[in-house]
Amino acid sequence: MEAQTNTAQLVKDCSPIVQFAVLEDMLSLGRANSLWPLTFGLACCAIEMMAAGAARFDLARFGAEVFRPSPRQADVMIVAGTINKKMAPAVKTLYDQMPEPKWVIAMGNCAISGGPFVFPGQYAVVEGVEKLFPVDIYIPGCPPRPEALIEGILKLEEKLTGKRRWPVPPPQ
Amino acid sequence: MALYVLPLSAIFSEHFTRMEDAYYRDLIYLFAFCMAGLGFALGPFVLVHLLASRKTRNTANKTQQAIECGIDPIGDAWIRYSAAYYLYALVFVAFAVDVLFLVPVALVYNRVQGFVIRDFVELVIFVAILSLVIVYAWKKGVFEWKRKQTPPNS
Numbered sequence: 001m002e003a004q005t006n007t008a009q010l011v012k013d014c015s016p017i018v019q020f021a022v023l024e025d026m027l028s029l030g031r032a033n034s035l036w037p038l039t040f041g042l043a044c045c046a047i048e049m050m051a052a053g054a055a056r057f058d059l060a061r062f063g064a065e066v067f068r069p070s071p072r073q074a075d076v077m078i079v080a081g082t083i084n085k086k087m088a089p090a091v092k093t094l095y096d097q098m099p100e101p102k103w104v105i106a107m108g109n110c111a112i113s114g115g116p117f118v119f120p121g122q123y124a125v126v127e128g129v130e131k132l133f134p135v136d137i138y139i140p141g142c143p144p145r146p147e148a149l150i151e152g153i154l155k156l157e158e159k160l161t162g163k164r165r166w167p168v169p170p171p172q
Numbered sequence: 173m174a175l176y177v178l179p180l181s182a183i184f185s186e187h188f189t190r191m192e193d194a195y196y197r198d199l200i201y202l203f204a205f206c207m208a209g210l211g212f213a214l215g216p217f218v219l220v221h222l223l224a225s226r227k228t229r230n231t232a233n234k235t236q237q238a239i240e241c242g243i244d245p246i247g248d249a250w251i252r253y254s255a256a257y258y259l260y261a262l263v264f265v266a267f268a269v270d271v272l273f274l275v276p277v278a279l280v281y282n283r284v285q286g287f288v289i290r291d292f293v294e295l296v297i298f299v300a301i302l303s304l305v306i307v308y309a310w311k312k313g314v315f316e317w318k319r320k321q322t323p324p325n326s
Contacts, residue, residue, distance in 0.1 A: 010229055018222040070240045090242030092232040097240055100225035133231050 007134040014100040025161075031075065031101065032157040032165070038074035038094065039067040043081025045108035045143040052146035062166075064153050071097040076156065078149070079135075082110035082117060083126040095133050103136040103159075104129065105152050108143045115142060259314045266305040273298070 041049060052059050059065045068074040071094045083091055095104070106129045109115030114127030129135055136159060139152040158164045228235055239245045277295060282288050309315065 014225045014227050014229060016223050016225055023223075071242075072240060089232060093234040093237060093242045093244075094240075096228070096230050096232055096234040097237065098228065100228040102228070133229070 010134070011101075028160045032160040033063045034066070035064040035076045035103075035153060035156065036066045036068050036074050037064060037076045037078050037105075038071055038098065039069050040077060040094065041080050042083060042087065042091075043108075043110060045080035045111070048143045048146050049078055049080045049107065049149060052149045057146040057150065059150065059153070062150060062153055062157075071095075072099060074098055075101060076103050076105060076153075078105045078107050079111040079129045080107045080143075082115065083129055083132070084124055085126055086124075088126050088132060091129070092132055103156055104133060105137045105139060105149075105156060106130065106135045107139045107149060107152065108141055110142075112138050112140060256314075256317050259309070259312075260317075263305060263309045263314060266302060270299065270302045 041047075051057055053065055053067060064076070071077075075098065077095060077098060079091070095102075106112050110117065110125070111129045114122075114125050117125040118127055126132065137152045137156050139148050141148050144152075154164065154166055237244070274295070277291075277298075281291055
């Protein structure tokens with residue numbers, strides 16, 4: 001709980017000097033409808049992320065297909081895979097280089113908690129990306145299906161705008 | 173400034189006041205356009221400063237790092253390259269110019285009938301003179317692709 005308030009304070013520290021409510025609403029609507037993820041795959045979840053971007057699942061339908069090769073142009077980091085302790089500094093550097101406002105999606109069990117790599121005495125894997133920086137959306141699965149990633153992005157849109165843009169599909 | 177040499181009576185004439193009005197009106201236009209241009213150039217900076225996020229959340233203090241691949245850069249970008257390639261490139265430039273001048277010659281070649289031999293000889297002379305570049309560069313050892321050995325910090 002304390003960590004959460006801390007994050008809120010951090011976000012507040014980054015907010016613009018001048019804010020207009022209507023302008024902020026419009027900006028968040030624009031941001032939600034065109035989230036630019038960072039091209040960034042760490043492990044097998046990245047394969048599912050690529051599938052989500054490709055023709056069959058077509059992330060472009062939701063405006064989030066512009067995977068940016070540079071963190072300075074991206075606003076969503078999809079942490080897709082296992083974070084080694086060796087990779088963690090690079091991930092943190094990329095997070096630092098993303099300009100505000102920025103969001104993080106932890107995709108898959110490894111990014112959420114370390115997944116199957118957690119056992120007594122393990123020394124190589126960071127047990128969850130939230131150990132490095134705050135996470136907005138968690139997508140469980142090992143790996144999650146592309147639909148799950150799309151749902152995660154829709155959840156992030158919901159977090160930005162306060163309402164859901166697409167209907168919840170009925171369970172089949 | 174020619175206004176000042178007008179006779180005193182002319183100062184109060186209608187003609188003069190109208191001209192003076194136009195003069196100041198033009199100045200005001202000039203001033204307004206300058207201010208508008210300045211505002212147009214500087215305004216966005218101010219607006220962006222007010223509306224943009226003040227800073228970005230930072231975990232490893234790498235926000236300002238120029239390289240964007242996540243890995244710390246090794247060494248500096250301002251390193252010294254060998255000049256060997258550039259000498260070679262200069263020889264290429266000589267022959268690029270050669271071709272450049274041969275194209276118009278080829279267009280008018282033999283346009284004046286009966287001087288084919290003369291045209292050909294002139295072309296050969298031109299190419300021969302430029303070919304001295306090769307001889308010169310060869311003599312200088314450009315094609316050996318040797319790096320000049322210089323003592324450090326000399």
